[in-house]
Amino acid sequence: MRNIREAIRRTNPFQKDFTVDAQSILSDLGIASLVADGDLAVTSPITGEVIGRVKQNSTADVDAALGAARTAFATWRNVPAPRRGELVRLLGNRLREKKEALGRLVSLEAGKILQEGLGEVQEMIDICDFAVGLSRQLYGLTIASERPGHRMAETWHPFGVCTIISAFNFPVAVWSWNAALALVCGNAVVWKPSEKTPLTALAVDRIFRDVLDEFGSAPAGLASVIIGGREVGAALVADKRSDIVSATGSTEMGRKVGVAVAQRFGRSILELGGNNAGIVSHTANRDLALRGILFSAVGTAGQRCTSLRRLFVHDSIYDETVARLKELYAKVPVGNPLEQGVLMGPLIDVQAFARMQDALEQAKGEGGKVSGGERVTVKGHENGYYVRPALVEMPSQTEVVLKETFAPILYVMRYSDFDDAIAANNAAAHGLSSCTFTTDLREAERFLSASGSDCGIANVNIGPSGAEIGGAFGGEKETGGGRESGSDAWKAYMRRATNTINYSSELPLAQGIDFNLG
Incomplete structure (x- = not known):
């Protein structure tokens, strides 16, 4: 009980008049000019006051972002995975530098206590570290063949464009869980954050732009942010160029996303409710x-x-x-x-x-x-x-x-x-x-x-x-069945190929089938 009493503190938390300097945080993160005159008003749950105005994207912007992402994927998939990991390593380093400012923005925009805001950015850093190591461990299998002079193997390849739809309560961590893995796996990324928390998304996007400049050789369109409500979300989900849709939100939202993606035989990673x-x-x-x-x-x-x-x-x-x-x-x-x-x-x-x-x-x-x-x-x-x-x-x-x-x-x-x-x-x-x-x-x-x-x-x-982040995160039943973050969750961002190599001069068939003309 002593630890609980220490954590709770007996002081009155409302004694001092605390004023949040939102503009200084936005300026420190380099996005003050992006949140001045848009059509989406962003309020802080701390005060209920508007702290920024963000320009919303259109369905035409969705089309352009997915087109650019598909083009970027065609190049990025051929970049060696350890080199892709270098990009994510640079991202983790930059997040370390911006942890205080970004953590404060998470608290300001989502209403979390500062320790949780900082903890969320630490999650981003941790998953970057995990993904960097993973970039050298995208392992397949060697499988025993029943046919003499043959070898079977399992290989994993980049999948395409990963569209990430995140919720307000973890406005940046969920993006990082998906994006860090998707990028080292050779995919491009398009992100639609919650319209309740777009400022943190713009801040992360700015950080990532700086990282891309430092990296120097990533294709244009590798990662982008789409700001908006249901209309742009629906456009992203319905588009066949969204090869993977990773959606975090309510079970009701997941039902719609899951059906829409399944109808076009896409892949979905659903992280929905929990009771x-x-x-x-x-x-x-x-x-x-x-x-x-x-x-x-x-x-x-x-x-x-x-x-x-x-x-x-x-x-x-x-x-x-x-x-x-x-x-x-x-x-x-x-x-x-x-x-x-x-x-x-x-x-x-x-x-x-x-x-x-x-x-x-x-x-x-x-x-x-x-x-x-x-x-x-x-x-x-x-x-x-x-x-x-x-x-x-x-x-x-x-x-x-x-x-x-x-x-x-x-x-x-x-x-x-x-x-x-x-x-x-x-x-x-x-x-x-x-x-x-x-x-x-x-x-x-x-x-x-x-x-x-x-x-x-x-x-x-x-x-x-x-x-x-070391363990796969997700659940069953109406939680959607998706898995993100650690363990072998990376497999959801890649396609699997089973390969058979015949190194003999014969052609025996599986199951002992005889198919000779005589």
């Missing part, structure tokens, strides 16, 4: 569990696809656990995310606030007991949608519990049998992330087994959020 659960065993290390629960449920104001939303607590420790969680929730400093000591910033906008309030009202109607969830007034930032994190004791997994609400709402329920808790974990339509807190080896292994959690991510004694 993630945790199980707290009676054997759990309580302090560790509380720390894990707090970050996973409250971090990023509950606006992560991996946020903890459902918690099953063993009946024997339920009352104690809920009481301690309520105590911690009441102490969470909510306020300007760029101020030191604040652990939870605002929701992204009024629509997110409305959805949260609707969910809490529905929970009450379904027998829930709500603690927190009310709007918080932050001095000087009255137009921001700040809320207290909500803890909701529920009698069971009702309709609202099984619906993902992108907000800091944690539904807490009792369980007595561990197998029943696993079944409850798996009852959600999504299958992204999950966790259990236990010191019982049998429970831990049961949770990770084939009959345990059905999620793409299953953790023991750590919350469901905060994934490292």
